[in-house]
Amino acid sequence: MLKNISTNKLAYIAGFLDGDGSIYVRMKLNNDYRFGFQISPYIAFFQSNKAKGNFSKICSMIGIGIIRERKDGIMEYTINKQKEILEFLSLVKPFLVLKKKQADLMIEILKKKNNVEDFDDFKQLVDMIELYREINYSQTRKKHKLTP
Amino acid sequence: MLKNISTNKLAYIAGFLDGDGSIYVRMKLNNDYRFGFQISPYIAFFQSNKAKGNFSKICSMIGIGIIRERKDGIMEYTINKQKEILEFLSLVKPFLVLKKKQADLMIEILKKKNNVEDFDDFKQLVDMIELYREINYSQTRKKHKLTP
Numbered sequence: 129m130l131k132n133i134s135t136n137k138l139a140y141i142a143g144f145l146d147g148d149g150s151i152y153v154r155m156k157l158n159n160d161y162r163f164g165f166q167i168s169p170y171i172a173f174f175q176s177n178k179a180k181g182n183f184s185k186i187c188s189m190i191g192i193g194i195i196r197e198r199k200d201g202i203m204e205y206t207i208n209k210q211k212e213i214l215e216f217l218s219l220v221k222p223f224l225v226l227k228k229k230q231a232d233l234m235i236e237i238l239k240k241k242n243n244v245e246d247f248d249d250f251k252q253l254v255d256m257i258e259l260y261r262e263i264n265y266s267q268t269r270k271k272h273k274l275t276p
Numbered sequence: 277m278l279k280n281i282s283t284n285k286l287a288y289i290a291g292f293l294d295g296d297g298s299i300y301v302r303m304k305l306n307n308d309y310r311f312g313f314q315i316s317p318y319i320a321f322f323q324s325n326k327a328k329g330n331f332s333k334i335c336s337m338i339g340i341g342i343i344r345e346r347k348d349g350i351m352e353y354t355i356n357k358q359k360e361i362l363e364f365l366s367l368v369k370p371f372l373v374l375k376k377k378q379a380d381l382m383i384e385i386l387k388k389k390n391n392v393e394d395f396d397d398f399k400q401l402v403d404m405i406e407l408y409r410e411i412n413y414s415q416t417r418k419k420h421k422l423t424p
Contacts, residue, residue, distance in 0.1 A: 136287040140371055143288035146334075147295020147321075175374070182374045186294075189373075223288055225337075226323070226330045 130191055130219055137189055142223030144186060149173045151217075151230040153237055153257045163250045167241060167257070169234060170208040171216060177201045192216065210238055229263050278339055278367055285337055290371030292334065297321045299365075299378040301385055301405045311398045315389060315405070317382060318356040319364060325349045340364065358386055377411050 145151070150172045158166040171193075175183040183203050187195045192215070193207035207216055213234065221231045233256065240253045293299070298320045306314040319341075323331040331351050335343045340363070341355035355364055361382065369379045381404065388401045 136283055136371065139284040139287035140291035140294075140373070143291025143293075144295040145291075146288075147292040147297065149295065179374055186373055223284065225288070225334055226327055 130215055133189070133191070133219070135223075138219055139223040141186070141190060142220045142225075144173065145171070145220060146224060146226040148175075149227070151227055151234050152260060153234070155254070155257060163247065165254075167253070168208065169210065169213060169238060169241070170206050171213055171234075172207075173205045175203045175205075177203050179203070190216070210241075214238060230260065233259055233263065278363055281337070281339070281367070283371075286367055287371040289334070289338060290368045290373075292321065293319070293368065294372060294374040296323075297375070299375055299382050300408060301382070303402070303405060311395065313402075315401070316356065317358065317361060317386060317389070318354050319361055319382075320355075321353040323351045323353075325351050327351070338364070358389075362386060378408065381407055381411065 150170075152170060152172070154168045154170065156166045156168065157164060160166075173183075173186070177197055178201075180197075180203055183205070184195065187193065187205045190207075192209075192212045193205055195203065195205045197203055207213055217231045217235060221228065224231055237253065237256050240249070240256060244250050244253055298318075300318060300320070302314075302316040302318065304314045304316065305312060308314075321331075321334070325345055326349075328345075328351055331353070332343065335341065335353045338355075340357075340360045341353055343351065343353045345351055355361055365379045365383060369376065372379055385401065385404050388397070388404060392398050392401055
């Protein structure tokens with residue numbers, strides 16, 4: 129659905145993402161996965177449920193992803209299917225100013241994620257994910273501990 | 277400078293304002309002013325100084341206002357001249373989704389502010405400013421106490 133969107137709307141969404149959005153990859157310990165971690169890339173937007181109506185307008189403008197209301201009164205809108213993340217970023221990236229690096233890194237990570245064959249590949253993937261901490265200017269940098 | 281800006285850039289700025297910006301009027305007790313309050317309308321954007329370079333790009337894109345680095349490491353970009361606020365809002369408003377109401381209210385307040393002749397007018401102005409609390413969904417609603 130994103131494909132038929134006007135460039136003005138794409139520019140608006142890029143501005144909204146730069147201001148309030150999140151491009152990130154969550155790593156969760158989970159032994160059901162090959163290397164002990166579940167890797168979940170996502171793009172997310174948050175708003176108070178008091179702005180529900182207008183926030184939903186932005187979400188429908190984008191036309192992909194899932195919107196849900198959390199128990200704490202926050203509306204959470206996420207895009208977490210790989211295909212949709214890539215489609216979204218390819219269209220929005222030309223208009224990004226603050227989060228261009230995060231977008232590029234996400235695209236690289238998704239490529240890598242689909243080509244993990246052994247533990248070395250997985251380790252490289254994790255190193256790329258760790259880069260988010262540097263880009264996002266976090267003060268503390270806790271390394272994920274891998275157990276092969 | 278804003279006038280020569282492309283609609284894509286205006287749409288981006290509207291998205292950034294919806295995501296991270298602030299349209300507000302500060303009331304400060306100040307006996308140098310006629311009714312005991314200084315009324316300061318402003319539009320503001322904030323970012324960590326770690327994103328200084330890219331944040332400055334957005335500010336130059338807009339081309340009006342003042343950027344300063346606070347002691348706490350936050351970059352603050354404000355537009356506070358009435359003429360510039362009006363110019364900015366008239367161009368950006370068509371693209372706003374979340375903060376359209378705040379923009380309309382600001383325009384009304386600036387009109388009113390320039391036509392305050394007596395205490396009744398001033399009281400009406402203050403009532404309009406109080407409306408921001410409702411629009412911004414603040415839980416607590418403290419009324420300003422006027423002393424004529």
